[in-house]
Amino acid sequence: TQFCQEMVSAPLGLFVPCANARDELGFNQDKVVPVSGAVSPTQLRQFEFVGRLLGVAVRTRAALDVALPSLVWKALVGQRADRADLE
Numbered sequence: 001t002q003f004c005q006e007m008v009s010a011p012l013g014l015f016v017p018c019a020n021a022r023d024e025l026g027f028n029q030d031k032v033v034p035v036s037g038a039v040s041p042t043q044l045r046q047f048e049f050v051g052r053l054l055g056v057a058v059r060t061r062a063a064l065d066v067a068l069p070s071l072v073w074k075a076l077v078g079q080r081a082d083r084a085d086l087e
Contacts, residue, residue: 004065007050008032014046018069027087031069
């Protein structure tokens, strides 16, 4: 849990609060999304590590305490997003 909290923390700069959290509007105000402008070699290596961590968690059925909105996690697990996910 502590590792996941640090992974999504502001100083690392890999995740930012979702639009609803930023605007204090609607549902999912506790969710974070990956930074879309992360293109530096360091950030890309960090995201690669996050991806490996997610892969290990899926294979071992370990829960990670990362609050991703359904629009993001559905893309990660290959599910189709719908209109409700955009809310």
